[in-house]
Amino acid sequence: AQSVTQLGSHVSVSEGALVLLRCNYSSSVPPYLFWYVQYPNQGLQLLLKYTSAATLVKGINGFEAEFKKSETSFHLTKPSAHMSDAAEYFCAVSGGNTPLVFGKGTRLSVIA
Amino acid sequence: EPEVTQTPSHQVTQMGQEVILRCVPISNHLYFYWYRQILGQKVEFLVSFYNNEISEKSEIFDDQFSVERPDGSNFTLKIRSTKLEDSAMYFCASSEGQGIGSPLHFGNGTRLTVT
Numbered sequence: 001a002q003s004v005t006q007l008g009s010h011v012s013v014s015e016g017a018l019v020l021l022r023c024n025y026s027s028s029v030p031p032y033l034f035w036y037v038q039y040p041n042q043g044l045q046l047l048l049k050y051t052s053a054a055t056l057v058k059g060i061n062g063f064e065a066e067f068k069k070s071e072t073s074f075h076l077t078k079p080s081a082h083m084s085d086a087a088e089y090f091c092a093v094s095g096g097n098t099p100l101v102f103g104k105g106t107r108l109s110v111i112a
Numbered sequence: 113e114p115e116v117t118q119t120p121s122h123q124v125t126q127m128g129q130e131v132i133l134r135c136v137p138i139s140n141h142l143y144f145y146w147y148r149q150i151l152g153q154k155v156e157f158l159v160s161f162y163n164n165e166i167s168e169k170s171e172i173f174d175d176q177f178s179v180e181r182p183d184g185s186n187f188t189l190k191i192r193s194t195k196l197e198d199s200a201m202y203f204c205a206s207s208e209g210q211g212i213g214s215p216l217h218f219g220n221g222t223r224l225t226v227t
Contacts, residue, residue: 034215036218041121041220042220043116043118043203043217043218043219043220043221044155044203044205044216044218045218046215046216046217049215090155092155097210098168099145099157099160099168099170100147100157100216101157102147102154102155102156103154104152104153104154105154105155
């Protein structure tokens with residue numbers, strides 16, 4: 001079975017500051033990990049995914065995430081926040097052919 | 113870029129009524145899914161569908177729920193007798209294949225409000 005915990009339901013950063021959204025997972029099998037983003041009134045869009053290749057994964061819009069097995073973490077980062085990054089971010093885990101299990105989501109606000 | 117489309121964007125219904133949420137998956141996709149998100153809670157898996165039958169379902173997907181692909185393009189979720197606790201955002205998704213090599217493409221969701 002898999003589960004995901006996202007620390008912080010709301011994160012607020014200044015424009016140009018580092019974005020760090022935290023995700024910890026639990027999985028009984030080697031996990032596949034994902035970050036999705038949801039902009040207002042839109043669906044969930046895949047940002048990036050970890051599939052057991054490189055532990056540092058680069059995604060769209062300058063985001064990246066690092067898989068750390070020892071910490072069971074898959075935190076999402078971006079060096080410099082932009083106003084357009086304001087959205088809801090969801091971490092998700094899968095065991096391969098099992099359905100995606102999502103976290104509760106973290107709302108990112110970017111302050112000018 | 114092809115999209116998953118969902119209609120309506122917002123549905124209001126009275127408790128006990130039947131609702132049908134509609135989705136048009138991406139045309140060459142073979143796997144279809146429904147997820148839901150109760151306000152302030154996690155996005156939860158409901159059901160997956162492949163080859164005209166349910167391939168997996170969660171414990172949430174009880175006898176009140178059913179899915180159908182009536183005409184080769186639409187994928188519907190029916191709730192027979194809605195309850196207040198069915199109020200949520202319902203997301204449809206589709207994928208070309210199964211597994212991590214085929215990411216899910218989500219629609220914009222239907223917000224269901226049961227009064």
